[in-house]
Amino acid sequence: MTPDPQTTPTLATLIDTYWKAVNTGDWDLFDTTLADDVVYDLPQTRERIRGKQAYSRFNRDYPGTWQTRVLRTIVESPQAATWTHTTMGLTELHAQTFFTTDPASGLITEITEFWPEPYEPPAGREHLVERY
């Protein structure tokens, strides 16, 4: 769909607030970005969390500490995608998060998130590829 220039800046701010809240552990601020019936989906584990209360609890209870940097935000209201990089102790992971928002409330109704892990590439393509 064609983005709406009037709503897109608001959505960009919402996504920015979401990640600021995650990065600082400000879960009360985090909650203000979520619709009551938000659904959080992790296709890799086939896990789904329903509702703001459960999803906020999931984050509040998550063990350890982390630092998250937002590397890319793409907004096409009422949807958005981010690519983030999170450091948790010695672990560093990129995550990709797809958001859907309710145009009426401006709040997040669906989040689908991926946490890909590093792996060794298959042999046979070294002539086309550089490693970094």
Added chain:
Amino acid sequence: MTPDPQTTPTLATLIDTYWKAVNTGDWDLFDTTLADDVVYDLPQTRERIRGKQAYSRFNRDYPGTWQTRVLRTIVESPQAATWTHTTMGLTELHAQTFFTTDPASGLITEITEFWPEPYEPPAGREHLVERY
């Protein structure tokens, strides 16, 4: 940045063409979406492929056959993101792809792609989560 409603539909069409070409193995069509100096990046393996010729060859030589469905496309010109689902034999994977395009030529200049694999969730969150 604020999307440009005049260029965004064109970019959406380009991304649609890119995935149609991948899905049908139409590599000549695929090439028409790429800038000569396109860079393809796989952060999981820390692999990088430079240039249309090498990236096209990488795809033309990729073993096996696949079917790719586009589940989500988000466009904010000159950038876009997609979430796709690919079936390769018995393997099914979700991929997330971040595109940057050159506003002048309308062609893809940067692609960063993730191929997360399924994993078993850690214990301790069953009370908040349903599996599917």
